[in-house]
Structure formats: C-alpha cells, structure tokens
Amino acid sequence: MQATTRRMPPFLHPKHFNRTFIPLNRSFHASSGLRALDLAFDYHENGGKATGAPIVFLHGLFGSKKNNRSMSKALARDLNRPVYAIDLRNHGDSPHDKTHKYGALAEDTENFLRQHNLRESTLIGHSMGAKTVMTVALRSPSSCANIIAVDNAPVDAALASDFPMFVKGMQKVEEAKVKTQKEADKILEPFAKDLPVRQFLLTNLIKAPNESYLKFRIPVSILAHSLDDMADFPFTNPDENRFEKPALFVRGTKSHYVSDETIPIIGRFFPRFELVDVDAGHWVISEKPEEFRRAVVEFLQDKE
Known part of the structure; x- marks a missing residue:
C-alpha cells in the first residue's frame, strides 16, 4: 500500500x-x-x-x-x-x-x-x-x-541542510561563469550528490543576455538570504x-x-x-x- x-x-x-x-x-x-x-x-x-x-x-x-x-x-x-x-x-x-x-x-x-x-x-x-x-x-x-x-x-x-548546500553550489557555478551544463553539473556535484536534484537545480541555468556564459535565472543571492524566512x-x-x-x-x-x-x-x-x-x-x-x-x-x- x-x-x-x-x-x-x-x-x-x-x-x-x-x-x-x-x-x-x-x-x-x-x-x-x-x-x-x-x-x-x-x-x-x-x-x-x-x-x-x-x-x-x-x-x-x-x-x-x-x-x-x-x-x-x-x-x-x-x-x-x-x-x-x-x-x-x-x-x-x-x-x-x-x-x-x-x-x-x-x-x-x-x-x-x-x-x-x-x-x-x-x-x-x-x-x-x-x-x-x-x-x-x-x-x-x-x-x-x-x-x-x-x-x-x-x-x-529548519530547512534540511541540503538547501544551504544547494545555494553554495549554485553560487560556485555562477562564480565560475560556466559555458555548459556539464561544467555546471561537475561544480555542483559536491553540493548536491543526487543526480535528479542537480538536474532539478540546473533547470534554472540559462545563457546570460549578451554574455557567453550561463547564469541562474533565479536570484541566488536573494534566495540565499531568505532561507531562514522560508523555514518560518x-x-x-x-x-x-x-x-x-x-x-x-x-x-x-x-x-x-x-x-x-x-x-x-x-x-x-x-x-x-x-x-x-x-x-x-x-x-x-x-x-x-x-x-x-x-x-x-x-x-x-x-x-x-
């Protein structure tokens, strides 16, 4: 059942x-x-x-x-x-x-x-x-x-400890100014062990306007500062x-x-x-x- x-x-x-x-x-x-x-x-x-x-x-x-x-x-x-x-x-x-x-x-x-x-x-x-x-x-x-x-x-x-780790991983991805999803996945892997979770997070990764690199369409810094509010x-x-x-x-x-x-x-x-x-x-x-x-x-x- x-x-x-x-x-x-x-x-x-x-x-x-x-x-x-x-x-x-x-x-x-x-x-x-x-x-x-x-x-x-x-x-x-x-x-x-x-x-x-x-x-x-x-x-x-x-x-x-x-x-x-x-x-x-x-x-x-x-x-x-x-x-x-x-x-x-x-x-x-x-x-x-x-x-x-x-x-x-x-x-x-x-x-x-x-x-x-x-x-x-x-x-x-x-x-x-x-x-x-x-x-x-x-x-x-x-x-x-x-x-x-x-x-x-x-x-x-409190949110599961996974969520702050996800934020850290996404910040690392943006800092690296990656050009492919594969590069982003490799950087994110230590912060999100499960492939389905990484794939979920990477659905937010898009090409930055007028730039050659990828960037998250969600405002990672705003959401990072809002994790405590999401727990309340x-x-x-x-x-x-x-x-x-x-x-x-x-x-x-x-x-x-x-x-x-x-x-x-x-x-x-x-x-x-x-x-x-x-x-x-x-x-x-x-x-x-x-x-x-x-x-x-x-x-x-x-x-x-």
Missing part, C-alpha cells in the same frame, strides 16, 4: 498542544503593505474541455511552473478543471524582488486570483508553495475553496487564525517536514484536514506521481 489516507477529527485533545511549537506572542495581519508582483503562469485546460472550478498550483523553492506541467495536465484531465501553474516571485519567469517571505508570496498569489477572477479555487503547493497556500488560507479564507499542502506544516522548522511560518496562534474549509496534507513518510508532532498543530489551524501518507521523501510529486495524483483526485472528487 503506497498511500494511506487518514481523516482527522476536527477537535484534538488539549494534551497534544503542550509543545513549544506555537508561541502566542506574535500574529500576522493581511494588511502588510507588501507590493504584489504579477506572476507568470502556464494554463492547462485539457483542450478546452476543463470547465470546473480552477486549480492553482505552486512549486517549491528553486522550482518553477515547469516542474508541475505533467501533473497539471493530468489533474485538468481527470477533474475537468482548469489548472494554473504559476511561477512564484524570484522563480521561473516571474519578477525578482529583494523581499522573499511568505507574506509577500501570499500577497502575490492573492493578487493573481483577483487578476484572473478565480473563485472557489483549489490551491495546491509543494514545500515553499505549501506554506504559501497555508498562509493564503489563514489570512484570506474567502479566497479559496480548499487547499492541498504537500510535505510541509504550519510551524517554524507567519502564523503562530490558531485561536486567532483558522481555516474552516477542507484541507489535504500530503506528506512523504521518508521526509521530516511533517512529523507526527506537527499533526495536532495542523488540526488546530485546519480543523477539517485530512492526511495522506506517501512512501516518498520530500519530493513527493516527482517521486510518486501516481500516488499523489490519486490522493488529489479522491480528495477533490469527494468535495464536489
């Missing part, structure tokens, strides 16, 4: 809440005054046949809308719903900005929903994208019908902010981002949540696409 679904009770016993994950001394407000950016996106409509409520798909750190192309097409086909796969700020074809925090990412996403007049949307996000859709749901519950968060939880939790979560008090609509949390059982200890906290912020375990690491969608697709389809068909 590759995937296991657990429907969680809406209320969990207070004895589960005595850990120190949720200090109650700070809160987050929607009126943050952040400047929203216009986001690039791909649109998947199954040849014009997809007419249901929209799905908006958000990638993770160092990713782009291209990462979710195959899954977006599959969901548009299986659910008869159009899918917007977006590039978050500082990623893909979207604009760059020195501010890279979840408040800003959520502001951009909400602006995207308004610009395209998307109502009753499902927001799907992986990793950084997962915390972004959680942030949108908690600060603006009316902006979506439900959310699907993939391998992340609404807590402050802007809400800390579920008594002040709660999303009462359906939410699906998909976690990789070989990943540490959604530990058993975080489940009661998820239940407080998202009392109608369901949990699906997939036998995978952090890269759930690429590692086990069929299990992920099936979990999403079952969750959303159940809500229709």
Whole structure:
C-alpha cells in the first residue's frame, strides 16, 4: 500500500498542544503593505474541455511552473478543471524582488486570483508553495475553496541542510561563469550528490543576455538570504487564525517536514484536514506521481 489516507477529527485533545511549537506572542495581519508582483503562469485546460472550478498550483523553492506541467495536465484531465501553474516571485519567469517571505508570496498569489477572477479555487503547493497556500488560507479564507499542502506544516522548522548546500553550489557555478551544463553539473556535484536534484537545480541555468556564459535565472543571492524566512511560518496562534474549509496534507513518510508532532498543530489551524501518507521523501510529486495524483483526485472528487 503506497498511500494511506487518514481523516482527522476536527477537535484534538488539549494534551497534544503542550509543545513549544506555537508561541502566542506574535500574529500576522493581511494588511502588510507588501507590493504584489504579477506572476507568470502556464494554463492547462485539457483542450478546452476543463470547465470546473480552477486549480492553482505552486512549486517549491528553486522550482518553477515547469516542474508541475505533467501533473497539471493530468489533474485538468481527470477533474475537468482548469489548472494554473504559476511561477512564484524570484522563480521561473516571474519578477525578482529583494523581499522573499511568505507574506509577500501570499500577497502575490492573492493578487493573481483577483487578476484572473478565480473563485472557489483549489490551491495546491509543494514545500515553499505549501506554506504559501497555508498562509493564503489563514489570512484570506474567502479566497479559496480548499487547499492541498504537500510535505510541509504550519510551524517554524529548519530547512534540511541540503538547501544551504544547494545555494553554495549554485553560487560556485555562477562564480565560475560556466559555458555548459556539464561544467555546471561537475561544480555542483559536491553540493548536491543526487543526480535528479542537480538536474532539478540546473533547470534554472540559462545563457546570460549578451554574455557567453550561463547564469541562474533565479536570484541566488536573494534566495540565499531568505532561507531562514522560508523555514518560518507567519502564523503562530490558531485561536486567532483558522481555516474552516477542507484541507489535504500530503506528506512523504521518508521526509521530516511533517512529523507526527506537527499533526495536532495542523488540526488546530485546519480543523477539517485530512492526511495522506506517501512512501516518498520530500519530493513527493516527482517521486510518486501516481500516488499523489490519486490522493488529489479522491480528495477533490469527494468535495464536489
């Protein structure tokens, strides 16, 4: 059995809440005054046949809308719903900005929903994208019908040590002003041992305008300084902010981002949540696409 679904009770016993994950001394407000950016996106409509409520798909750190192309097409086909796969700020074809925090990412996403007049949307996000859709749901519950968060939880939790190493490797690649992907891969290898991860990171490597060398299209220095912000979560008090609509949390059982200890906290912020375990690491969608697709389809068909 590759995937296991657990429907969680809406209320969990207070004895589960005595850990120190949720200090109650700070809160987050929607009126943050952040400047929203216009986001690039791909649109998947199954040849014009997809007419249901929209799905908006958000990638993770160092990713782009291209990462979710195959899954977006599959969901548009299986659910008869159009899918917007977006590039978050500082990623893909979207604009760059020195501010890279979840408040800003959520502001951009909400602006995207308004610009395209998307109502009753499902927001799907992986990793950084997962915390972004959680942030949108908690600060603006009316902006979506439900959310699907993939391998992340609404807590402050340190990123895996891999991510700072990835940044160091990408900085080394840029310093070398490489001319081929092969050169870049060789420099990156000590910082990212797994070939699929290097291939994922190198999808961001493009020829610099009017230059003979390759450069990352993502602003590596901005993202390097934002790693601590990506580990944080802007809400800390579920008594002040709660999303009462359906939410699906998909976690990789070989990943540490959604530990058993975080489940009661998820239940407080998202009392109608369901949990699906997939036998995978952090890269759930690429590692086990069929299990992920099936979990999403079952969750959303159940809500229709």
